[in-house]
Amino acid sequence: MASDGVMLLQGEEVNELLMGQEAAILDAVKRAYQIHACHQTDMPPDGFLRFPGKERERIIAKVAYLGGDFDVAGIKWVSSFPGNLELGLERASAALILNSTETGRPMAMMESSIISARRTGAGAALAARHLCPQERVTSLALVGCGLINFETLRFLLSVYPMIETVHLYDLSAERAQQFCRKARQLAPEVHCEVQATFEAALKTSPIVAMATTAVTPHIDSLTGHQDHAVVLHTSLRDFSPQLIRQGDNVVDDIDKVCSNQTSVHLAAEQAGNHDFIRTTIGDILNGDAPELDETKPFVIYSPFGLGILDIAVAHVTYQLAKEQQVGMSFESFLPKSWLER
The missing domain is CATH 3.40.50.720 (NAD(P)-binding Rossmann-like Domain)
Incomplete structure (x- = not known):
């Protein structure tokens, strides 16, 4: 039976896990693009949440399924508030949930502004290399x-x-x-x-x-x-x-x-x-x-910025975290069956 455990990764843990992993990230992004071109992905329209009187500020929900040898799904919830820079804060913040395609249950939740930025940089560099x-x-x-x-x-x-x-x-x-x-x-x-x-x-x-x-x-x-x-x-x-x-x-x-x-x-x-x-x-x-x-x-x-890239790099991060035993695991995140409550 699949585990109910959920892994939680904080921003600094994500950063440490991905440090020096440029080759792995480039490879994951490349494979995600190739899988998408073969129509083995699903990405519903992004949800843009905007606010009255704020032209530049937004929060976006990117939902994606990435097939091929990834076979994983998830959602990134990412905000862009350019005014944060004047407050000494980062413009963007994000969180990401990875889901099993076997049970639909969440496998991991992680800070995702680092993943978002690195998949963006990797995608741009990959395109440049081939152009x-x-x-x-x-x-x-x-x-x-x-x-x-x-x-x-x-x-x-x-x-x-x-x-x-x-x-x-x-x-x-x-x-x-x-x-x-x-x-x-x-x-x-x-x-x-x-x-x-x-x-x-x-x-x-x-x-x-x-x-x-x-x-x-x-x-x-x-x-x-x-x-x-x-x-x-x-x-x-x-x-x-x-x-x-x-x-x-x-x-x-x-x-x-x-x-x-x-x-x-x-x-x-x-x-x-x-x-x-x-x-x-x-x-x-x-x-x-x-x-x-x-x-x-x-x-x-x-590049519009595809949710499958976040899922690909998050999957790399998840695998590295499991190998290195990084992050916090919640073994009882989900409730008992309603029949047992």
């Missing part, structure tokens, strides 16, 4: 100097070990300098340079990672970009619909990214279709994607 030849990349440009781009940097350094320079731009020069100091801890041999404008940062590198808190498009041009630059549009709402349609577009899930007023959604509404999207990252990884459109001046990768 931009390794020999081209000795520098990166990061626009937005928060946790998401820090984790993106972590995984880009893993897939592009020849990186020498990281160029940074943020509306807050203080945050950019703070990011520099943190990046030196991550990779002391990599040189960080803070750029004064977005345009200056754009010119520096073949890979540009966007991770801002923008809620509406504010960029109409990528003038000055390097030839066939790859733009990791993780924040989803930076670019105007016209700019999106100028690029060679790759996404993680066409239906999901064409929703919730993302830049790609606005472009699809403008065009009346989503034919401007060439393919998905899952099809690229499975070898089923059309070739790169060489007529387009740049590639834009717009």
Whole structure:
């Protein structure tokens, strides 16, 4: 009979378990994308909880089943409150529940902002690796100097070990300098340079990672970009619909990214279709994607952020916790049968 025990993992435990596990996380994210492209997943529409008078604040419920050799389900409940930064708090917080697909019962509950950030960074780096030849990349440009781009940097350094320079731009020069100091801890041999404008940062590198808190498009041009630059549009709402349609577009899930007023959604509404999207990252990884459109001046990768990635990385975390006997186990979390109460 299946155990009723539930594992509880706190944030610092999750952090310790995933430290140095970049290869395992990249592999889990890759397999999740591939499984999704083979239609062995289920992800109902995300639930967006919003609040009167607060345009940027939201809490999102991401429910997912990940099949294949994972065969696990769960839900991530993640909040984004950008105003927290002014209070000295993290912008995002999250909790995640993993469920058995044999009994439906919860197996684990864990802090998930770390998982969320690392799966996001890993997904962006994985896409970059398959969209931009390794020999081209000795520098990166990061626009937005928060946790998401820090984790993106972590995984880009893993897939592009020849990186020498990281160029940074943020509306807050203080945050950019703070990011520099943190990046030196991550990779002391990599040189960080803070750029004064977005345009200056754009010119520096073949890979540009966007991770801002923008809620509406504010960029109409990528003038000055390097030839066939790859733009990791993780924040989803930076670019105007016209700019999106100028690029060679790759996404993680066409239906999901064409929703919730993302830049790609606005472009699809403008065009009346989503034919401007060439393919998905899952099809690229499975070898089923059309070739790169060489007529387009740049590639834009717009990942909606799939719940299956959280489930994949949470499953890795759960397995590591069991192996290392980390976390607190509640053997009697569930009640007795109603017949025994």
